[in-house]
Amino acid sequence: xxxxxxxxxxxxxxxxxxxxxxxxxxxxxxxxxxxxxxxxxxxxxxxxxxxxxxxxxxxxxxxxxxxxxxxxxxxxxxxxxxxxxxxxxxxxxxxxxxxxxxxxxxxxxxxxxxxxxxxxxxxxxxxxxxxxxxxxxxxxxxxxxxxxxxxxxxxxxxxxxxxxxxxxxxxxxxxxxxxxxxxxxxxxxxxxxxxxxxxxxxxxxxxxxxxxxxxxxxxxxxxxxxxxxxxxxxxxxxxxxxxxxxxxxxxxxxxxxxxxxxxxxxxxxxxxxxxx
Amino acid sequence: xxxxxxxxxxxxxxxxxxxxxxxxxxxxxxxxxxxxxxxxxxxxxxxxxxxxxxxxxxxxxxxxxxxxxxxxxxxxxxxxxxxxxxxxxxxxxxxxxxxxxxxxxxxxxxxxxxxxxxxxxxxxxxxxxxxxxxxxxxxxxxxxxxxxxxxxxxxxxxxxxxxxxxxxxxxxxxxxxxxxxxxxxxxxxxxxxxxxxxxxxxxxxxxxxxxxxxxxxxxxxxxxxxxxxxxxxxxxxxxxxxxxxxxxxxxxxxxxxxxxxxxxxxxxxxxxxxxxxxxxxxxxxxxxxxxxxxxxxxxxxxxxxxxxxxxxxxxxxxxxxxxxxxxxxxxxxxxxxxxxxxxxxxxxxxxxxxxxxxxxxxxxxxxxxxxxxxxxxxxxxxxxxxxxxxxxxxxxxxxxxxxxxxxxxxxxxxxxxxxxxxxxxxxxxxxxxxx
Amino acid sequence: xxxxxxxxxxxxxxxxxxxxxxxxxxxxxxxxxxxxxxxxxxxxxxxxxxxxxxxxxxxxxxxxxxxxxxxxxxxxxxxxxxxxxxxxxxxxxxxxxxxxxxxxxxxxxxxxxxxxxxxxxxxxxxxxxxxxxxxxxxxxxxxxxxxxxxxxxxxxxxxxxxxxxxxxxxxxxxxxxxxxxxxxxxxxxxxxxxxxxxxxxxxxxxxxxxxxxxxxxxxxxxxxxxxxxxxxxxxxxxxxxxxxxxxxxxxxxxxxxxxxxxxxxxxxxxxxxxxxxxxxxxxxxxxx
Numbered sequence: 001x002x003x004x005x006x007x008x009x010x011x012x013x014x015x016x017x018x019x020x021x022x023x024x025x026x027x028x029x030x031x032x033x034x035x036x037x038x039x040x041x042x043x044x045x046x047x048x049x050x051x052x053x054x055x056x057x058x059x060x061x062x063x064x065x066x067x068x069x070x071x072x073x074x075x076x077x078x079x080x081x082x083x084x085x086x087x088x089x090x091x092x093x094x095x096x097x098x099x100x101x102x103x104x105x106x107x108x109x110x111x112x113x114x115x116x117x118x119x120x121x122x123x124x125x126x127x128x129x130x131x132x133x134x135x136x137x138x139x140x141x142x143x144x145x146x147x148x149x150x151x152x153x154x155x156x157x158x159x160x161x162x163x164x165x166x167x168x169x170x171x172x173x174x175x176x177x178x179x180x181x182x183x184x185x186x187x188x189x190x191x192x193x194x195x196x197x198x199x200x201x202x203x204x205x206x207x208x209x210x211x212x213x214x215x216x217x218x219x220x221x222x223x224x225x226x227x228x229x230x231x232x233x234x235x236x237x238x239x240x241x242x243x244x245x246x247x248x249x250x251x252x253x254x255x256x257x258x259x260x261x262x263x264x265x266x267x268x269x270x271x272x273x274x275x276x
Numbered sequence: 277x278x279x280x281x282x283x284x285x286x287x288x289x290x291x292x293x294x295x296x297x298x299x300x301x302x303x304x305x306x307x308x309x310x311x312x313x314x315x316x317x318x319x320x321x322x323x324x325x326x327x328x329x330x331x332x333x334x335x336x337x338x339x340x341x342x343x344x345x346x347x348x349x350x351x352x353x354x355x356x357x358x359x360x361x362x363x364x365x366x367x368x369x370x371x372x373x374x375x376x377x378x379x380x381x382x383x384x385x386x387x388x389x390x391x392x393x394x395x396x397x398x399x400x401x402x403x404x405x406x407x408x409x410x411x412x413x414x415x416x417x418x419x420x421x422x423x424x425x426x427x428x429x430x431x432x433x434x435x436x437x438x439x440x441x442x443x444x445x446x447x448x449x450x451x452x453x454x455x456x457x458x459x460x461x462x463x464x465x466x467x468x469x470x471x472x473x474x475x476x477x478x479x480x481x482x483x484x485x486x487x488x489x490x491x492x493x494x495x496x497x498x499x500x501x502x503x504x505x506x507x508x509x510x511x512x513x514x515x516x517x518x519x520x521x522x523x524x525x526x527x528x529x530x531x532x533x534x535x536x537x538x539x540x541x542x543x544x545x546x547x548x549x550x551x552x553x554x555x556x557x558x559x560x561x562x563x564x565x566x567x568x569x570x571x572x573x574x575x576x577x578x579x580x581x582x583x584x585x586x587x588x589x590x591x592x593x594x595x596x597x598x599x600x601x602x603x604x605x606x607x608x609x610x611x612x613x614x615x616x617x618x619x620x621x622x623x624x625x626x627x628x629x630x631x632x633x634x635x636x637x638x639x640x641x642x643x644x645x646x647x648x649x650x651x652x653x654x655x656x657x658x659x660x661x662x663x664x665x666x667x668x669x670x671x672x673x674x675x676x677x678x679x680x681x682x683x684x685x686x687x688x689x690x691x692x693x694x695x696x697x698x699x700x701x702x703x704x705x706x707x708x709x710x711x
Numbered sequence: 712x713x714x715x716x717x718x719x720x721x722x723x724x725x726x727x728x729x730x731x732x733x734x735x736x737x738x739x740x741x742x743x744x745x746x747x748x749x750x751x752x753x754x755x756x757x758x759x760x761x762x763x764x765x766x767x768x769x770x771x772x773x774x775x776x777x778x779x780x781x782x783x784x785x786x787x788x789x790x791x792x793x794x795x796x797x798x799x800x801x802x803x804x805x806x807x808x809x810x811x812x813x814x815x816x817x818x819x820x821x822x823x824x825x826x827x828x829x830x831x832x833x834x835x836x837x838x839x840x841x842x843x844x845x846x847x848x849x850x851x852x853x854x855x856x857x858x859x860x861x862x863x864x865x866x867x868x869x870x871x872x873x874x875x876x877x878x879x880x881x882x883x884x885x886x887x888x889x890x891x892x893x894x895x896x897x898x899x900x901x902x903x904x905x906x907x908x909x910x911x912x913x914x915x916x917x918x919x920x921x922x923x924x925x926x927x928x929x930x931x932x933x934x935x936x937x938x939x940x941x942x943x944x945x946x947x948x949x950x951x952x953x954x955x956x957x958x959x960x961x962x963x964x965x966x967x968x969x970x971x972x973x974x975x976x977x978x979x980x981x982x983x984x985x986x987x988x989x990x991x992x993x994x995x996x997x998x999x
Contacts, residue, residue: 014809020801021818024878027833028821030845034837040549043524043843045852065313066334093728096721108729110990115736116932117982121959122975124346125753125968126742132352149735156728181720210826212939216339217346220354221303221331227826232334234832234943235520236308238543239527241837248829256824260817267820267883338942342963349753349966367754461948513841513859515949525842667754671965675775678948685862685949699774704965707769708752 028252035059035245042241058246066229068250075225075254077140078215079208082147083201086155089148091197094159095185099171109160112153120213131218138220146218147208154207155200162196163189199265202258206266209255226251301329302356302590307340307577310543311409311617312359314607315598321606322597328590337464348373348582355582356591360405361464362396362576362648363663363670369404375581375588377403377595384596388621393576396648396660405578406599409539410619412642413472413573415559416526416544417533418552421445421452432560432570435476435501438533442509445532454509456531457502459684460518463670466684467677468573468662469536474498476563476571480652481664481701486710488701490676490694499690503683515684527551535561535571538642541635542614558638560645569653573662574646576620619643672704740979747972754966766973775957780981782866783953787934787985789870790877791927797874798881798926799919803911805882806889816886823879831943834872835861865949872940877933881926888922889915928989935982954978 022029033049034042041052062068097105127146128137136142166189174188190197212227219228233240233247259266306312312334319330333355335343344358348368360368368374380386386394386403393407415438417429425444430437442454458469471481479494489495506514509532511525519536523543526534527550534540547553561571579598581591597603604624607616613630618639624630625640651661658664663673676697683693705711747766750759770776805815822830839860841847847857860868892915900910938955945951947960958978962971 010808010810013804013807014811017804017807017809017815018811020804021815024875025818025821027830027838027875028825031833031837043528045848046845065316089727089731092724096724100717100721102718108725110986112728112732113928113932114982114986115732117935117979117986118736118739119936119938119955119958119975119978119982121938121955121962122971122978123739123743124962125350125746125972126739128346128350128352129742130738132350137352138354149731152728152732152735181717206824210824212826212828217343220305220333224333227828228333228335230826230828230832231336231339232308234308234336234339234828235836236313236336237310237520237523238549239524240520241843244832244836248833252825252829256821259820259824263813263817263820267816267887338946345753345963345966349757371754371756461946511842512856513862515862516859521840521842530842667752667966671960671967674946674960674964678946681862681948682950685859687949696774703769703773707967707970708755 031245071229098163306359369399405580407576409617410576463673472571794881802885
């Protein structure tokens, strides 16, 4: 028995939700507007800003000053690379935790998550020294590894919660049919886990894309991603709102668009599979 | 064992990829200030001339500091040239971390560089970084508002006169503040400003025994004067205003006076950015009546070469090029003399074309008035004017300036802040083994 | 069904993840511990020998230490409170029938994609700057004196910025949980005469328990190490210095790696206390 919803109530809901949604979205909307204005116009009152002429000036300046594409590709390589490297390690671990649980499984999971609480600044010097020793400074390889390690606990945990939803009977049936461990994972589990894995990948790409401490401190010219690109537009001399807005839009747009297009998987991913 | 191989392979890979790239590519870390961005734009001229490619790492000042300091102290070798300030250059040079610049070519004419700049970037008489641009502090004021108030700015105003003028020009109804000064926390921001103000009231950071001096009447007088001046005639939110915030206020015509870096002069007189471009006058940084030291600081952004770089020769070529007379002419030919990086070379000020620019002579005079080896009315054990050239200073002064900014925001009293500053400084100096 | 064979296989499969994370934790941890007992001043010639517990003593004696712990906890609790309360309200709203639900959801989750440095820069300059920022203009438009958010309401502003970043996360989780709520149960309660508040308190909220647990757990992990938002906005001034930021000041601004490392060890201890606390109150909820 579906409840009737009056049009009036629906209207109120709509207005309220759109209002709140727009307030939350407003800062992003506003930098998008400012990025198409000249520096002088960008600091005027909002109404003057809206009526000021639109221009691509700031994007042109940013394009001229920075190698956006290089930073963009570094971001792509680092976030995608670290996520897939993470999957390689995490899938087997999550599998064994989900299907051959022991008394300590939960403790191990919690311990993994707790490694994320260490303050990164505290270990900057040790890690920097290690990276020098290993020749990994300013290399995509080194940063990929670091990003993978940072996000590994989250990947393991998410996959674990997804795998647990897969009924054990299916595995038993497969085993009865003579499937070995390898076949079991490849042909039975993986197909069932694809949606979960997709969500995991998506969320971790976002987390890696936005990581701003290690990506800034362990890179120079070669491996610097978009976080370093942004650091050259924050608080320079003179007016900078329009350039900062343009650079910000360029840095967040790719991931924003990716996120919007894959909203369904992302919503699933954000809930860590722990909420149905 | 396997891990070791993997690491070795990774190292080898990194080395190969490094070697495969053009051997003549240098990496330069720099700050995102206007003059450096211009230099970045002119890189092609350098490459054309020498065949050396340049990779730029342009970062915001705080991030840059953190980045290059980590790299130099750990000998990370990420950069072939680093943009550093007058604070870092002597400390790093003394530690042997920078390549000495004592074999610069004859046409570079190192003696043309202003002595104050050379001294500030040297340790034990050896130059460790070449100044890209230099600055002192000076007073910028609105000629139209002064006229309206019926006042004439002397060339060397006292703080008492500044207060009077601020009172006369202050016009909250029309959004004009009598005076704008930095109050933002950070040793290079509000910390530098309050230190030179204190110097011009006869105060100092340390006595000859490295005892902090925040408990002296001079400091209290200086801080009290500054806080009263700003509360009465300054912008409402001066506690978070730094160089950039004040620049924007002044350009929009919201300040009667502004004492800050001499490099600001070219921004406030640039009609493209400033609404008051043709109404700006310049005077020396103020001082308290009877005190010989003015509130002049001295700073340079300079190019240094980390010791141990594989590309020392190429790096030196770039440093020479970017800080040469030729570079100044190049900028002048493309962007006009007003946009030349100022404050480093005597020949620039001898050039009649440059000398005709309204702020040129006052800039030079301000720089010459600053003596980094003798900052204060009373004797001190340190070099530097708005900073103390010891490694501990940046940390101490940032915390001290945060206490002061809390006063500006009305969150604690002057006495509380001075007491905390005294404690922070003495604790840190004790830990470092000075006392 | 788990045979000995599959148990050892399971261990083998878990090994890479465990070993890697153990390494990622232990190597820096051991180095931090080592540095924390040494006088290590990079600008003064590096490692200058053993100092025993001196670093630990002076870090905890410093007048900045306890306030920083307090600020850290205020930040975590403040952001959790805001994101949970607003998140539940927003989730309830978004669960109602309306036009354009998909688009509203897109608007609401957008902040999650913005990198912390960018959101801090945008809020600090383009929104909160009293002279040129949007809120300043807005205040002036209605005849008010613009507020200098980052000095007058520093802690609140940072909590606001961080909450903005994390609200999408909380809302989405809570919304998903709401959508799985059994509507028949609700209707039954309604027929029994339970009002909307009673229904919310006795049916909705308990149903959200697990989702709230996940929000608290994940957010706490990320919030304890908040850095960029403070670095960009206040630089630790006006009472916004968290423990993480204090360590940054010791290690990088003061260039005292020994002292900073001792701070790092305290931060690890604090993180573990929080972790144990979390496990006690929320860990049970995680059993499916």
